[in-house]
Amino acid sequence: MNEALTLLSFGEHGWGDTIARGVLVTVSLAIATLPFGLLLGFVIALAKNSSEPSLKLAANIYTTIFRGLPELLTLFLVYFGVQIAIQQGLKLIGVETYVEVNSFVAGMVALALVFSSYASEAFLSAFRGIPQGQYEGGSALGLNRYQTMWLIILPQLIRLALPALGNLWLILLKETSLVSVVGLADLIRESGIAARVTKEPFLFFGIACLIYLILAMISSAGLTRIERWTKRGDAAR
Amino acid sequence: MTAAAPDTGLKSPVSSKRPWTSARITGHVLMALWVIAGFYLLVYLIGNLEKPILQTALPYLSGEWAEYARERISTYDLDSFLGRYWKQYIHGFVVTLEIVGISLVLGATLSVPLAAARASRWWVFSGPAYAYVYFFRGTPLLAQTFLIYYGFGSFRPALETVGLWWFFRDAFYCVIFAFSLNTAAYQAEILRGAIQNVVRGQWEGAYALGLSRPVTFFKIILPQALMVALRPYGNEIILMIKGSAIASIVTIYDLMGETRRAYSRSYDFQAYIWAALAYLMIVETLRRVWDRIEARLTRHLKR
Numbered sequence: 001m002n003e004a005l006t007l008l009s010f011g012e013h014g015w016g017d018t019i020a021r022g023v024l025v026t027v028s029l030a031i032a033t034l035p036f037g038l039l040l041g042f043v044i045a046l047a048k049n050s051s052e053p054s055l056k057l058a059a060n061i062y063t064t065i066f067r068g069l070p071e072l073l074t075l076f077l078v079y080f081g082v083q084i085a086i087q088q089g090l091k092l093i094g095v096e097t098y099v100e101v102n103s104f105v106a107g108m109v110a111l112a113l114v115f116s117s118y119a120s121e122a123f124l125s126a127f128r129g130i131p132q133g134q135y136e137g138g139s140a141l142g143l144n145r146y147q148t149m150w151l152i153i154l155p156q157l158i159r160l161a162l163p164a165l166g167n168l169w170l171i172l173l174k175e176t177s178l179v180s181v182v183g184l185a186d187l188i189r190e191s192g193i194a195a196r197v198t199k200e201p202f203l204f205f206g207i208a209c210l211i212y213l214i215l216a217m218i219s220s221a222g223l224t225r226i227e228r229w230t231k232r233g234d235a236a237r
Numbered sequence: 238m239t240a241a242a243p244d245t246g247l248k249s250p251v252s253s254k255r256p257w258t259s260a261r262i263t264g265h266v267l268m269a270l271w272v273i274a275g276f277y278l279l280v281y282l283i284g285n286l287e288k289p290i291l292q293t294a295l296p297y298l299s300g301e302w303a304e305y306a307r308e309r310i311s312t313y314d315l316d317s318f319l320g321r322y323w324k325q326y327i328h329g330f331v332v333t334l335e336i337v338g339i340s341l342v343l344g345a346t347l348s349v350p351l352a353a354a355r356a357s358r359w360w361v362f363s364g365p366a367y368a369y370v371y372f373f374r375g376t377p378l379l380a381q382t383f384l385i386y387y388g389f390g391s392f393r394p395a396l397e398t399v400g401l402w403w404f405f406r407d408a409f410y411c412v413i414f415a416f417s418l419n420t421a422a423y424q425a426e427i428l429r430g431a432i433q434n435v436v437r438g439q440w441e442g443a444y445a446l447g448l449s450r451p452v453t454f455f456k457i458i459l460p461q462a463l464m465v466a467l468r469p470y471g472n473e474i475i476l477m478i479k480g481s482a483i484a485s486i487v488t489i490y491d492l493m494g495e496t497r498r499a500y501s502r503s504y505d506f507q508a509y510i511w512a513a514l515a516y517l518m519i520v521e522t523l524r525r526v527w528d529r530i531e532a533r534l535t536r537h538l539k540r
Contacts, residue, residue, distance in 0.1 A: 070493065
């Protein structure tokens with residue numbers, strides 16, 4: 001027991017600071033991905049919700065692809081695909097070099113693609129939960145389409161989509177672990193290194209699992225608070 | 238279009254022209270991008286198929302055409318990517334199906350007592366079951382797989398004395414073990430949710446009819462619960478297929494593993510494109526089949 005504590009302590013003899021750095025990377029990757037995923041998901045939901053068939057079809061192809069592919073494969077497609085694309089692009093202007101894509105950025109892009117295709121479904125079903133009268137009411141008040149969307153639809157949309165989006169956030173947090181495969185020094189990778197050096201894999205991967213659990217718990221608590229905040233208008237009724 | 242109908246003399250309304258709104262333009266541009274992407278896929282495909290096509294066509298060709306075909310086959314390196322790796326891909330495909338199939342069945346078996354424990358009124362049962370489900374749903378599958386594959390190596394002497402080391406030494410068994418435990422947690426939640434979703438009145442009605450509890454459960458509650466559970470079960474299978482790609486990280490040559498091997502040998506990006514097509518095909522087929530099954534099983538609910 002004491003040995004394990006020494007291994008996990010911070011400072012010279014322990015791996016605490018290494019793992020803490022990994023946690024920081026994991027959390028920052030998830031947080032950095034979130035806004036892009038949400039924005040892209042919202043735009044795709046708008047496209048799916050539009051009356052224009054071609055726009056709808058294009059959005060549906062997007063979600064079919066990124067919901068059907070394993071996240072790991074999406075990550076590889078982005079990681080190697082972008083690398084090759086940049087190299088080909090440079091070749092066109094006469095520069096031949098080897099380019100390595102930053103694994104954090106590749107992970108961000110891949111996770112945002114996956115997250116957005118799921119989030120678009122969440123937003124879409126939230127859109128369907130808003131009655132037509134809300135749009136008509138906005139129009140009756142003389143608001144233009146953007147004002148209606150921003151002032152009337154969006155606040156209700158967030159409330160309706162929040163439970164599904166909360167789940168997606170928890171999934172995103174777990175999926176960041178995949179980016180360790182393309183070399184990002186996240187929680188899983190750092191614990192892997194610690195496990196290999198100390199020959200205590202069960203301890204370190206167990207700790208990694210526990211840290212993921214704690215992150216999930218913190219997120220759940222936060223989500224509950226946000227949900228309560230979005231429902232503060234309901235209580236008065 | 239606007240010709241008068243002979244019997245009434247009325248003209249049908251002129252169909253209004255759809256204006257080129259910004260939404261329509263964006264939609265068409267995006268669709269054009271998808272079409273271009275699809276076209277590139279076709280080019281890939283034809284590039285891969287050129288050799289077999291020429292070879293099969295050769296006996297039927299004569300004169301200049303035969304000359305051309307023979308030249309193409311011999312002089313160019315037409316030994317295409319798929320020609321070299323299709324066997325590996327098939328093998329990987331089978332391994333993926335094996336992993337997913339076995340894990341799902343084992344997970345389903347394990348999920349029944351787990352769901353029962355989770356729904357139990359005694360905390361001695363419900364507490365551990367809750368902890369189990371929370372752990373496996375709250376941590377990444379990758380971490381769980383590592384914990385079992387690498388982590389259990391810490392207990393090698395103990396496992397050797399119990400005679401279980403052969404099991405935890407093999408990556409394939411470890412992956413099956415990890416995936417089964419993981420999917421059991423998810424399936425237990427699906428099952429419990431579905432059973433608790435059946436309204437109380439169904440239990441009471443059966444009780445009023447004098448049915449025993451087991452009969453009530455198996456003949457009345459379970460069929461209704463499974464109807465509700467059908468969709469989440471389908472989603473869980475799809476999640477499992479996608480999640481099984483993780484097996485490639487611990488040295489299993491499943492579809493993803495074979496793909497990574499093919500890429501590391503050929504440095505040809507096609508490797509990932511074909512894997513993507515294969516996964517999309519599996520998932521889409523399953524989704525469609527599942528929709529059919531669901532439509533069939535819930536046909537009595539349709540109005």
